[in-house]
């Protein structure tokens with residue numbers, strides 16, 4: 001992929017390019033950028049020594065050949081089928097991809113993993129997702145944001161890398177151990193790629209070279225490179241061979257049959273070497289359908305940049321490369337360059353498939369030329385030989401065109417071209433003129449372009465060329481076009497030394513016959529692309545080119561013209577086309593006749609030429625707004641996926657928490673009201689079970705109930721009038737009803753709660769039935785253990801967790817001095833400001849402040865007590881929703897009863913319950929918190 005702006009060098013610079021040392025021009029940086037290794041597979045390239053290249057060179061293809069043949073046969077037979085009677089229709093990319101993947105895996109990691117379906121699935125998924133995700137990272141994410149979003153987008157790659165490592169790491173460990181024992185430097189035994197890498201790794205002094213996960217990632221990255229390149233090359237070869245005249249496939253089959261016969265039906269490295277016709281065919285296929293439009297790409301990394309042999313300065317950070325597709329089709333290097341001549345290289349010295357030259361750059365060139373090409377060539381030849389010998393493939397009447405992405409934008413600028421007649425001029429020089437002294441059209445964006453045909457444009461490369469109008473033969477069309485094409489427009493003859501430059505035809509679309517003539521003429525001129533526009537009387541009436549299926553693009557041949565042209569055709573709005581046409585006319589002479597000529601001749605020779613130049617971007621332009629939008633949409637989509645997934649997980653967790661809490665409540669481990677989770681009232685039937693009896697004086701109770709007593713209290717007999725049998729230790733003194741503050745006498749009926757506090761039934765019953773299920777004295781729940789409200793809410797879970805955390809924090813805090821409770825609140829005791837800590841339930845202090853001087857103590861809680869600092873001044877109870885200590889009204893009056901009711905209500909006032917009640921708390925929670933906890937329950 002080629003998404004970074006790139007300086008494409010002329011063919012004569014190839015020698016200079018490949019001679020530059022790595023500290024000046026880096027291939028590694030280009031490869032890392034191309035597949036975004038920083039994010040997709042960071043471990044795979046952080047090596048000091050590229051010993052994977054050494055390992056590739058050490059591969060013993062002779063010993064590996066039987067494995068390769070077996071794997072090819074298994075794979076092709078499975079995909080193509082073995083039915084010898086019926087024709088079967090099969091796709092092209094999947095069979096090639098799958099076969100190459102299986103063979104590569106077998107040669108890289110051995111037969112066991114190659115036949116392990118799970119491993120194959122993960123390693124193929126890695127190779128597939130590496131290609132996809134690196135493309136997305138390159139195209140969609142602006143450089144600045146890559147460190148943030150790159151790793152996110154690359155997550156699938158990293159996942160597959162990890163899955164593969166589970167299979168590879170044990171294998172690498174055993175290979176490393178075996179390699180430690182190997183002393184020979186020369187490979188004499190069959191070894192897979194992983195074994196060869198292990199042997200190189202043990203010799204390295206750098207620990208990273210022996211790091212298991214790094215080795216594993218490095219192997220997977222190689223896998224990716226090998227699979228993609230070889231399968232695309234194989235696909236192109238199938239199309240080229242079976243769309244060439246039928247005798248080509250016949251000749252290749254005969255050759256394969258003869259060679260195999262001569263080698264007793266067994267493929268060996270020597271036998272494969274004799275497939276000269278197939279070798280030439282594959283090379284020719286790579287020539288005509290180069291794997292990549294640009295090649296021998298390097299990044300200038302030298303501080304201060306570099307100077308090209310023609311004197312051009314390129315700053316550090318510039319990406320440079322060769323126009324591979326164009327060189328491969330250059331008549332200067334090849335006869336009939338556009339024809340597929342399968343035996344073009346037969347018996348030509350040093351022009352075998354694996355030989356790279358200045359004019360054949362399919363595998364790169366120079367010391368960084370592809371080290372995997374020997375293996376790849378061997379594998380491809382064996383695969384084609386197997387297909388040729390075992391399958392008939394129907395001839396294709398026409399080779400399906402390779403397509404590239406549609407145009408995303410077109411840039412128009414003006415270039416200075418040196419006068420070819422002038423011996424002093426620098427012929428290689430093409431200067432782009434600044435906008436203030438030349439014509440420059442602001443980028444024509446994707447929305448204003450229709451890609452009518454994408455034929456044969458080099459994959460992943462922008463298409464550029466000098467703008468001109470082709471000459472058409474018929475006089476009628478010439479006359480008809482005169483209305484749209486100015487007489488002095490740039491023609492081929494106005495492009496000095498035109499065959500040195502790429503051309504872009506600019507053509508008005510006004511009649512089918514003339515358009516067909518233009519298409520043919522452009523074909524003869526060997527243009528790189530054509531830009532057309534609907535021309536009409538108004539010249540500029542179309543602001544948007546019609547859609548591709550519009551009948552106006554019909555040339556009366558059923559759309560065949562789209563497949564017939566050997567270059568891509570792009571349509572732009574008529575208004576823009578009209579402007580370009582006028583400007584192409586203005587820039588057709590030398591500098592003395594073009595706009596701003598007076599200024600230009602101060603810098604350039606008068607005889608130089610200024611011409612319009614078009615660059616069609618096919619691979620996305622990071623600077624354009626639509627790409628930014630796409631990026632934002634992708635980020636948004638990713639965020640939604642992440643949020644959705646997290647929300648799902650949190651809902652699931654919260655559901656578990658709710659059911660756990662419910663179980664704990666039922667088991668009596670959690671007292672939901674005592675913890676302030678939910679205000680509860682006591683059902684009548686539960687109340688009825690609490691004993692009512694005649695008061696008979698102060699009781700004696702023990703603070704820690706015995707089991708039997710507890711049982712009895714928890715399950716009191718209904719309406720019993722017998723007071724519970726007191727046992728010794730603490731004297732329980734409660735001669736007064738804490739609600740109405742009346743003293744009990746020996747005739748008073750009292751209700752005893754499970755905690756043993758006693759009240760007038762009139763006072764406590766309505767309190768328990770309508771206000772709270774907690775004892776007004778000790779705040780202990782009077783509900784039977786396990787009593788659970790119908791639904792346990794998230795709010796209750798949250799509250800319970802919060803209390804749990806508080807308790808844990810309190811328990812974890814270190815004790816200080818002799819007063820342990822001070823530590824519970826994380827406060828240091830300082831002299832004179834000792835905080836008093838109550839270890840009683842919350843409202844005990846309330847009674848202390850409101851009993852008219854009577855002291856009421858409570859039975860200590862048997863566990864789960866809450867502690868809080870108790871301010872010494874003024875007592876907390878005095879101001880917390882409790883009626884002021886006014887004297888009670890006279891006994892047995894309505895006022896007294898009202899007063900008692902108010903007091904009871906105050907007992908469960910804001911401090912005691914409502915404030916801590918989760919339901920009430922829910923109501924007062926801010927909306928944003930409610931919304932967040934609806935999406936992520938349990939977070940806030």
Ligand code: HEM
Pocket residue numbers: 027028053056222223225226227229230233291295296297361362363364365366367368369370371372373375376
């Ligand atoms: C038909 C198949 C293949 C094609 C067309 C191909 C093409 C290329 C090209 C164009 C380059 C860049 C060379 C340069 O810029 O000078 C390259 C480099 C490389 N290729 Fe291949 N390749 C193929 C198969 C393989 C295989 C099968 C492997 C490994 C198993 C492989 C491993 C590499 C490596 C490691 C490099 C980097 C070399 C370096 O950094 O010096 N290639 N390949």
